[in-house]
Amino acid sequence: MTTHDTKTKVDTPDVTFPTGFVWGAATSAYQIEGAVAEDGRSVSIWDTFVRQPGRVLDGDDADVAIDHYHRYRDDVRIMSELGLTAYRFSMSWPRLQVDGKGPLNPRGLDFYKRLVDELLAAGIDPWVTLYHWDLPQALEDAGGWPSRDTSKRFADYATAVHAALGDRVRNWSTVNEPWCAAFLGYASGEHAPGRREPAASIEAAHHLLLAHGLAVEGMRAQGLQTRIGGSVNLYAVSPATSSEADHDAVRRIDGLQNRFFLDSLLLGHYPEDVLSDLSKVGDLGFIKDGDMETIAAPIDMLLINYYSRFTVSGAPGGAVSAAAAPTDAGSPWVGSESIGFVNGGRPVTAMGWEVDDTGLHEVLLRLAAEYPAIPLVISENGAAYDDEVTPDGAVHDTERLAYIDAHLRTCHSAIEAGVPLEGYFAWSLMDNFEWAWGYGKRFGLVYVDYPTQERILKDSALWYAESIRLGGLRNLSAQ
Numbered sequence: 001m002t003t004h005d006t007k008t009k010v011d012t013p014d015v016t017f018p019t020g021f022v023w024g025a026a027t028s029a030y031q032i033e034g035a036v037a038e039d040g041r042s043v044s045i046w047d048t049f050v051r052q053p054g055r056v057l058d059g060d061d062a063d064v065a066i067d068h069y070h071r072y073r074d075d076v077r078i079m080s081e082l083g084l085t086a087y088r089f090s091m092s093w094p095r096l097q098v099d100g101k102g103p104l105n106p107r108g109l110d111f112y113k114r115l116v117d118e119l120l121a122a123g124i125d126p127w128v129t130l131y132h133w134d135l136p137q138a139l140e141d142a143g144g145w146p147s148r149d150t151s152k153r154f155a156d157y158a159t160a161v162h163a164a165l166g167d168r169v170r171n172w173s174t175v176n177e178p179w180c181a182a183f184l185g186y187a188s189g190e191h192a193p194g195r196r197e198p199a200a201s202i203e204a205a206h207h208l209l210l211a212h213g214l215a216v217e218g219m220r221a222q223g224l225q226t227r228i229g230g231s232v233n234l235y236a237v238s239p240a241t242s243s244e245a246d247h248d249a250v251r252r253i254d255g256l257q258n259r260f261f262l263d264s265l266l267l268g269h270y271p272e273d274v275l276s277d278l279s280k281v282g283d284l285g286f287i288k289d290g291d292m293e294t295i296a297a298p299i300d301m302l303l304i305n306y307y308s309r310f311t312v313s314g315a316p317g318g319a320v321s322a323a324a325a326p327t328d329a330g331s332p333w334v335g336s337e338s339i340g341f342v343n344g345g346r347p348v349t350a351m352g353w354e355v356d357d358t359g360l361h362e363v364l365l366r367l368a369a370e371y372p373a374i375p376l377v378i379s380e381n382g383a384a385y386d387d388e389v390t391p392d393g394a395v396h397d398t399e400r401l402a403y404i405d406a407h408l409r410t411c412h413s414a415i416e417a418g419v420p421l422e423g424y425f426a427w428s429l430m431d432n433f434e435w436a437w438g439y440g441k442r443f444g445l446v447y448v449d450y451p452t453q454e455r456i457l458k459d460s461a462l463w464y465a466e467s468i469r470l471g472g473l474r475n476l477s478a479q
C-alpha cells in the first residue's frame, strides 16, 4: 500500500458529529472478493452474466476483482489506518451456501469468520449485508426472484448465517437495494440475470421484500442481541417544470423508486397509486394475504443509499436518461417507461449522476416526517470520478472529497434538525467492479491499480481519516 502526505493537521472542525456517530465505508462481495471458484463457492448470476457478450463494458469480469478474498488482512489494515469505526460488507450467498440450499459451506463461512475476527481485533465494527445481488445461479435456474420460493430460500440462508455469526456481528442488513435487484435485473436487463420481463420484475420486487421480511422473522426468532435492517436506495425527485405532466412523472418515479419500498417496509402496504400503475403491466395476484405484515416485520434501523436527484418530465419525447446504461438495456421504470430524465443543471459525476446534497436532506427529512421514527444510517454515499495517479504517486480526487464533505454536512444538519441518523458509510472503501460498467468507474476512497492490486490512499481517504479523528469536518474553503 502507498500512502501520501499523512502529516497530521490540528485544525478544529467547524462541524462536529455526536459521540458514537458511525464513521464507515462500504463494499460488496462480488465487487471486491474475486476467488470465484475457490473453497467450494458455487456460481452466481453475475458469474454467468459477465460471460455473456455485451453485458459488461469491455467484457470485464470479477473473477479476480480486487482480490480481497486473499488480501483481506491488508485491506483491514487500511481501514485501521483510516480510523474507520465500522465496515459494511456483504456476504456471498453462493460462497456460503452451495447452489442456495442446504447446510452452510464451512470453507466459505471460515473466510467470513476470519474477516470478522480481523475487524474486531482492529476495533472496527462489522456491518453485514446478506444479499448484494449475487443470487446463486441454481436459484435463478429455478425461477429467480420472480419465484416465491426464492424468498424462502433467502430466509433459510439468512437465518443460518445469522446463527453462525450473530455472536460477533451486531449489525445486519438483509437485502441491498431491492429496486436495483428487481428492476435492473428483470426489467431493463442491465444487471444480472439480464431478463427484460417487466411483469416478472414486479414479482421480483415483491419477493425481494418478502425475502427481507421472512429473514427478519427468522433471525429475530433466534433471540440474539443483534440489530437488523434493510437497505434501500432513495432519490430526491423533482419535476422538470411545474406542468401537471411533470408532477405526475414525479409521482410515478418517486412511487416506484422510493414509496414502493418505504411504504411496504415501514407502513405495511404498497402505495395505492403505484399498485394501480403496476396493475396495468401484469396481474398482481402474487401478493398473498399476510405478505405485507411479513414485509413490515419490525426492524431496528433503516439503511439508506443516496447518490443523486432525479429531475423528471412527463412531456412526450422528454425521455433523455440522465443515467444511461453502459450496455444495451431496456427501461427499469416499469409502467412509466415514457418518463424522461432530464439534466437539472448541476455538476455531474463520472456516472453522469447529478451532485446534489440538498436531495439527501430532503430524503432524510421526509423519512422523519412521513414514516414511523426509526434509527437511520447512510449505508452508501459517494461518487465516481476519473481518478489518475499523478507523478508524485498521489490521487488528488478533490471532487470526491468535496462531494463527501458536502453530503456529510447535510447529514449533520439533518441530525441538528432532529433526524435520528446514526452513521455514514462512504461508498466505496476501494475502487472495484462497478457492475455493468466493469472497472470503468472508480468510487473508492482507496485507488486500486488493477494490474498490480496496489492500493493507494486517495486524498479523499486521507481527508476522511482526518475527519474521523476530529469527529467532524474542517472548513475546506478556509485552507
Ligand code: IFM
Pocket: 028, 031, 177, 305, 380, 427, 434, 443
Ligand atoms: O456500486 C454500487 C453498489 O453496489 C450499490 N449501490 C450503488 C453503487 C454505485 O453504483
